[in-house]
Amino acid sequence: MSFDEETRDSATAREAQVGLPARRAAVELLSAVIDKKQPLDDILSRSLATGWMFDLPQRDRALARAIVATSLRRRGEIDRILDTFLERGMPDKAGKLYPILLSGAAQLIFLKTPPHAAIDLAVRLAQWDPRARRYDKLVNAVLRRVAKEGEAIAASLDAPRVNTPDWLWDRWVARYGEDRAHLIAAANLIEPPLDLTVKGDPDHWADQMSGRVLPNGSVRLLPKGRIEALPGFEQGEWWVQDAAASLPAHLMGDVAGKRVADLCAAPGGKTAQLALAGASVVSVDISKTRLKTLGANLARLGLDATAVAADAATWAPEERFDAVLLDAPCSSTGTIRRHPDIPYLKSPKDIEALTALQARLLDNACLLLKPGGTLVYSTCSLELEEGEAQIAALLARNSGVQVDPILLGDVYGQEDWLQAPGFLRTFPYQLDLGTPEWSGMDGFFAARLKRNK
Template structure:
């Protein structure tokens, strides 16, 4: 190879690396916000798009940054095990974004098939850019070179489902559901989920247009590809993004034509849209101004009209009672780890205990808003029994006028594996097998239909 060609190739690689640097910088900053500042990834991503790390990045770089973050979080246990093998003195303290740089760099090497020279060079550049991490640039280079050389063998020998699930979560799932369901749920969390859409009409037609398939729930499932806003039908409000399991609680309310229905803790509005589309007179309640504004924007795009109220759903007392109420309560969200892989590293047993108290207050107030004979559907996107089965048992113990209205075999959802013998609905992330991991699965959800005595 001539000197001229060598110089040209070197310059080309340098340009490629510089082009990839902003995406890697954004990924490291996002991961740092999750691990160091304990901020939910969705919130960080929202701020990053509006004026932060992702604001001025091209679409391709945004997608790359999110892919790096998602991969780093899903495989954190394996990556940590590999890194710890090569960090002879452990991770230095007060090193800025060093951990995020190493984590994201190793994720690219081990699970994203990024060429070693690119992943390592960009990681070293990131370290030099951070005032606290720059003194460890040689450490970054040395560790990631060893990861590229031997890390794959180490990662492959690990029990991926177990090591990528933090002890606190694995242990409580085993106690609640047993080893088999726990392992299957953990394995499902390692796969990026497909995209589910709730369509206003003609699911078969939309599945054909978007290259997807119609699920037994009525949702249309597609594989993620590009910006959601660019997909056919989004701008015209023909569908909205909603996991198949998240669409189930509203379906438990049955025929809502002309009924007055409250959607408590309503934002971002997927279930609100379902209720409005079903012909209900909907009052959507949420305590957050920004989340309620987002709900209103979503409903406007969809061409659906509801009344919105900013209030604490645990204390709100309108003059008129409701025929039906949907309470999708705030929860630990451990059923949604497929879509939110930061949850295992942000939540704890303490958080769940605090949320149980909030849910109980919301439930008690929701019951007080029902007309005699009215229906309440309570749901959470959690795999924790305290937030589901135990919560309903405690409610019925406090209020004998409330009973479970069990799912019936002649109902669409009553003849599925999700209908428990007790009459409630419980889904797990490993269910809804469609033949391949990338098409299969759904969020873990709990839902109970309750009836208030006449």
């Protein structure tokens, strides 16, 4: 071996060794999502506190997150590519072989990692795993072919379609038509920007952080670095909240001086909006742990609310409320661009169970209202059962409430956010700001109701 070859190989080995912990963390996270059906946000939190991400520097943490998110967003394409090169299919009882190949291919095709580093690291990960160890040569051979041919295969695929599991695609086509389903799926492939709800002067904060002010007053940034390092975080001048997620609280109108219940309130973005608007807020959540997070968020923001740990479906306080906000637990299919694990965690059976819970929550929310009081119901779901059908069923069984139509002025003049008979419905492909990385919003449904006097 020549001196130059030896030097190059030593440098490659050092580079691989430096990058190994981040890739190992990514494989562990992917395995938890795919094999154990654990939500990515939950396992990320645990991993950062005590797990694989705990000792990683910030740069490696960001890399691990990018690998995981890309692997999940592009899983359909990557599966097609891997199937092309796995003549006998994916071996059974192979430990973490699949997440190793999935993450390796994601790096090669979509993150543009140099092949020598991505392939060597993947082989090392296979050798580290007791069950995948005997497939290290397979990992090397398959990823070498991915490096040479994978990009061309990916270019030949309809990416939005193949990256959307059949169960979701079929639902969206049936509900919205194939063209709109394709727009939704395409938006889900793009890393979303970061939206901030600011306590005041959005133009100032947009200027401070090189952002843009949205029609609703949110400040939009392209994500980079740690959120905690952004100007105004420590001073409590803003909180992270997608533009669509800020709309339900806004639909309640002027809440200054009113007594308002925020049901299923944690982590507290909507509670913060209501408190900032001058409401006396009671924040209800079944999880004491999530309520602690809500309390910490409000403390940073310098805002107050009364926290109650209770089941919002049965909670029965002595005094009724002027207004109730119910942002109900749902399938979250409107937030896939932010949570690319959702298509692989949820199923039609989950939607069926969630709609039953939503109905119970709605029934109790109506009981909490004073005569003439306002109820806003919302979900971050694109599914009919969790939105329009849920409200239709409520109106059929409860003659004491009626729809209070949402008007154009309630949605900042954005006519495409309105849906007959006066509902809010946003889609991930909306809020076009000129380029894909700046555009988009979460898919949300909201209805405003009044209790009869």
